[in-house]
Each structure stands twice: as structure tokens, then as C-alpha cells.
Amino acid sequence: MHRRSDDEVSFDPRSWVRKTSSPAKTAAEQSSLSRSSSALRRRNLVMLGAVALLAAGLVVGWMAWRAPVKSSRPAPAAGPARVEGLRRTFVIDRVQDLAAALVAEGVTMERAVRLGLAANEKLNAAPGELRVALRFRPGQAGVVDSIELRRADGSGLLLRGDGASGVEAKPLASDRVVAVKVVRGEMDANSFYSSAVAAGVRDSLIDDFAAAFAFDFDFQREIKPGDIFEAAFERQMDGEGGVAGSERLVYVSLQTGAKSRALYAFQPSGDAQPSWFDGNGVSVVRGLMRTPVNGARITSSFGPRLHPVLGYTRLHKGTDFAVPIGTAVLASGDGVVEFVGVHGGHGNFVRIRHKADLETAYAHLSRFAPGVVVGATVRQGQPIAFSGNTGLSSGPHLHYEVIVGGAQVDPMSFQLNQGRTLNGQALEAFRHERDRIDALRAAQNG
Template sequence: MRIIPPLLCLAALLAAPLASASVRYEVKNRRIEPRQTLAQALHDAALPDAQVEAVISALEGVFDFRKSRPGDQFRLVLSGGVLDFFDYRQSAVDEWQVRRDGEKYVGSKRTIEVEKRVELVSLEISTSLYEAALAAGEDPGIGVVLADVFAWDIDFYRDTRKGDKARALVEKFVSKGRVLRYGEVLAAAYEGGLVGTKRVFRYQPGTEQPNYFQEDGTSARKTFLKSPLKFAHVTSGFGSRVHPTLKYVKNHNGVDYGAGIGTPVWAVADGTVTKLGNTGAGGNTVCVRHTNGFETCYLHLSRYGSGVRMGGRVSQKQVIAYSGNTGRSTGPHLHFALKRNGAFVNPLNQKYPRADPLPKAHLPDFLVKAKELASQLDSISVATASGGSGSEPQAAAAAP
């Protein structure tokens, strides 16, 4: 009797034609668990050793195994106990597959068609920007995008009022009818009961970096942001107060923002790091020196941002740290302090100058393009909470 080597047995089994009438398919859906490699996950899914090795071998050079992370999904399709198809998914646009092709397995990255569209998003705020996005049929991520664009003029926790309206001409990256993410905001408008009307337009002057400008060409950018957090509420203001742990009246030389541990903290302006480390009562702290005698400090942090170092430069909107609960703290929050010429001042009532306006040589071109974008911004009425998607035109009869 002739003994057939195990690998030849597997090859013969893989090469055997499928009998559609008798073959039973088995589908296994799994996730990568913490501290689990892909190979371990395949073994735990009861895939035979030889087939695990075949999948891993097929993916070499196609998938970077170091980027496998907990929560990634994969699917195994088996027929007669033999793997027919393996699908690995990290996101809506990041998928890999291994399929059986005769006697071998072939790995590849799936091609996902992504379409870039430019659409108008219209929101009316009832309670929050988040709720307004949902009411208009948009992904809540649009709120983060708008908060970024208007960061110099609007604190989207303190400054918003019921009935405020926002519009944005924005890039959408769409796959299979689903918005994967928002891209650049080409133009945006905000009509607020407290902040008034703000309109900004994205423009690239020659070979310089694109930036946002107002309709007359003045910069939308200011030297300081209104807040070191995109979304947070003030839990304790500037001035005298009864200290929550020391229980006596003490000056509160800054502003406390309620923020969960790990919330990204922005540098409110360009500057140089002058302090980085644990300061005792202040916990983990970062201080940054800016121009014109200003210095900002960020306290009670959980950790520091990537690349932030003592004496290093940081730029406005750079994530320099993450909020926490370190030091003398009664709960997760960010303490933000501002000094001017060595004396503490209230960060909430400062008026900062705008950056340099658009160079005159680019102004005529900008005005033409801004006018065109403005007409698109004003092309439809704003969706209300009871209306449909903000990207759909509203009936003329609904307009006031």
C-alpha cells in the first residue's frame, strides 16, 4: 500500500471540484481580541494548522501584520471542512481577502470604490451641534469639522444658542452610499444669536498653505483659539472661589473644563514649551510661551502629545496633551490658565487680533472665488430638526 504524504492529501483535497448539491458551507465570524495575533485568532477559530499557515503565507507582502488590532473583524467560509474564503476588515475602506485558487491560496487587498463629492450641509441647532447633525441626516463628525473651522471665533459649548444655523460646503468621501468621512470645508457660514454671523472661505494664495479668510480677504485665523478643547463646558470660572478640596476661599487662576480622560487638548497658539512634567497639585502639566508676553498652561493631564518636548516648538491646533485627573483634582477635567506679562488673566474675556490678511496680489482672485462659493452656501434654506437631510433642497413654501 502506497502512503500519501499529508501535504499531498491537502493539495488533492483543495483541488477536488465542489459538488454544489452535497457540499455544506460553514461561516465563522470573529474579531481580533486584545493581545491576540491573527494566527492565534485563526487557531482559536479551529482552523487546521496547515490552513492557518496557508492564510498567513498568502497575506505576506499584502497585509502588514503589525497593524492588526483588537476589534478587527474577519470571516471564514469553509466547505467540507476546508477553507474556501477568508475576509479581513479594519474599516469600510480597508479590507483584505484570501481565496482558494485550485491548489493554492491567493491573498489581496480589496479595491473599495470611494467617490468624493462636494455637498452643502445645513443644520439648525436645537440642543447641540451633535443633535443638529443627526436631525439633518448627517454624520455627527460634521460637528468636529465645523468646530475646527470656526475655532477662532466660536466655542461650540459656550457660544451656541437654540435656533443658531450653520451651513458648510464640504467634501464628502462616499462608498456604497455611505459617508466614510468629511474632507475639506470649502466654505462655511454660522448665524448665531450670541456670536452673530460668521462666514469663512478656504483659499490657497499661490504656493502657500490653504487657509480660511472672511469675505473681504481678512484672515479668519486669530493668534489664539477661543478654547483648548473642541467641545467642553466650563465647570469653574476665573476668580475667587471656595476650593473643592482645600475648603477655603482661594483664587482660581484659570478656567476648568469638564472633559473625560483622554480628550485631546489643543495648543491655543504657536509657541515654545516651557514646562513639561508633574507639578504636584497641578498633576501632569504643559506650559507654552507665546508672543507678546502670553503664556498658557494646561494641568491635570493624563498624558502628553506625540513629539511634545521641553523647549520644543508647538503650533496652534496641535494636540499637545490629553485631559486627565492627575494631581489635586476632584474629577476628570482640564485646568487652563493664561498669563500676560507674568500675571494671570481671564482666558474667557480676551480679545485677540487676527492673523495677517490675504496679500493684495491675491485679493481679486479670492473675491471672485469667494462670491461663487457664497452663492452655493446660500442656495438652499436651512434644514430644521423636523426637516430632512441638509443636503436636500427645501421646498420654497417652507422658507420664511
């Protein structure tokens, strides 16, 4: 067996000590070795601390990645125990995310898991977002006093208990209440949009307001500054007084120097959606809409005019609406598509037959809506195409025609018979809804 000499390197750490030849030299080297060891221990402690901080950061990052929580407040910073009775609100994507969200809020893993399992069981693991209201027990940091979980419709679940000694689960009925807000205003010199927004009408409801009067008013020619409008819209309020979900118009009125109109939204039994009726239960819907495009400005009316492209005077057989290219063009009434394609100076063109002797036509279109082909059935207000600048056109606009017995007539003066009239039980239900809305309007208007 080979014996190691004193100069050879050993792989046994116990032998890694330099031998000395004199006691004096050994003491000096021992002192130096002691100082080196202390410095080494300090460096090791610093490195261990850095590693620990890095590991802690990775754990926090992993938890955040595993359980994203949309909170209405900033995430709590590390620090002292929570304030007594602190209430937190946030939203989770699904009930299965509750446990991870509770851990992020300072609840122990064991308690969070118990509470999460109880919620998951009672809500049957149903998908969908949940609004969470979390309240901590006073004086006990990280101990839950109650958890309220609400679905989009306001129903949900109330959990009580900290999860360690048991959990009490109680179903919650919807906390939504329906409220009606009434706003009144005057038309300014700019536009109905600016007038309505200034009065307090949400911009998402302005198109619905204008559409309610599509059969009765020409917003470009008949509406003047100083005209009075009123809107009542219904909205759901949650238990905290916040608006929940979208709002919908239930009443609109418009009073000009020449006429006035008040309409109520009502959905008769069997109808797919609400419609507008006057105070007597007569539908505003007639055979044709006055304007087949929203937000339009009339640039040329029916009658003789100097053609802007051809340069000579001839009969203008329709009404021109100035709108940006790509604006949705709506079928002005129920009917069947008779023509789709290029039609001489009309460019891209659609013609719809509504009755045996009644048609409408739409010209200078940029493109056609999907499904609009010859023989297709269309409904009033359905997008059939998009405005453009094709054919003999001097700028982006929609040319609209009403054709009676094969001859064009003025679309702005043409009127059909009034819409359907409610009767029987439908009329009785309408009157009840009308009276409810009027009572709410009177209460707010003083």
C-alpha cells in the same frame, strides 16, 4: 522448484476463483458471485461519486484561497447559464488578481488569463485596489463583453473582447465629479452634535465645523437653542452617482442672538493645508484659540470661587473644562515649551511661551504627548498632552490659563489682533472660490 498445492494462497489475482466439485454447486455459486459483483460495482460507483464531489470541493476551495475577491454581491451559485448581459461589480486587491476573479465569475481559464495579462500590461502592474465592472456578452454565457477597472482616483482602463480573439484596451480618465451639498439647521436643546447630525452633517465633519469657530465662539456658553447654522461640504461622486472618498467642509456659518460669522475654506499658494477666512479674506486664526480641547464643557470660570478641594475661597486663575481622562489637549497657539512635568497642585503641567509677554498653561494632565519636552516648538492645534485628574483635582478636567506679563487673565475674554489678510493674487483667487461656493449655496437654498 516448489509447486503450489491447491490449498495454498496464490498472489496471482487470476487464480482467486474457488474450484467446485459438482456442476450443480458451481451454478449456484456463480449466481451468488454475480449478485455479489453487482453490489460491489454499485458500492464502488457510490464511492467514486463521493470522491469526485470531495475533489471538486477541494478545487473550489483552492481557487478561493488563491484568489480572494471582495465582491459587492454574493458569489454566484452553480447552476444554469448566466442571464444575458449580466453586469457584475466587485473589488480586487491588485490587477494581478483579475484573472482569478474572472474564472470565479465563470470565464474560461484561457480567456481569463488573456484578459488578466492585457490589464496587467496596460496598468504596469501598479499596486492598489481596483473597482471592477464586468459585463457579459448577451446570449453567450461566460463570454466577456467589457471590463472596466477603476483606481481610487477614478482613472483606469476599459477592456473589450472576450480574450480569445483579441483584447482592445483603452485608458479611462477619472470619472469623478465634484459636488457641493448644503445643509442648514437650528441648534436644539441637547448639543451641537445632535443638531448637526439631525440637519444632515456627517459626524466626521462636526469636529471640523467646531474647530472653524474655535477663535470666535464658546460653544458651551454662547450657543443657544434656535441659533442658526449652515454647512456646505464638497464630495466626489463616481460615474454611478456614489460618494467616492472623504468629504470636506468648504463653508460654515453660525448665527446667534449676539453675533454671526460666515467662513470659507481656502488654501493660499504655498500653504500646506486650507485655512478658514471670512468673506473679506481675513484669516480667523489669531494668536490663541478660545478652547484648547474639543467637546468640552466649562465647569469653572476665571475669578474668585470656593476651592472644591481646599475648602476656602480664592482666585481661580484659569478656566476649567470637564472632559474624560485621555482627551487630547491642544496647544492654543504657536510657541515654545517652557515647562513639562509635575507642578505642585497643578499635577502634570505644561507651560508654553508664545511671545515675550504671553504664555499659556495646561494642568491636571494624565500624560504628555510624544516629543513635548522643554525647548520643543509646537504649532497651534497640535496635541501636547492628554487630560487627567492629577494634583489637587476633584474630578477629570483640564485647567487652562492665559498669562500676560506674568499675571493670569480670563482666557474667555482675552483677544489678540486679527489674523493675516490676503492680498494680491491670493486675494483674487480667494474671491473666485468664495463666489463659486456662494453660487452653489444659492442654487440649493433656492
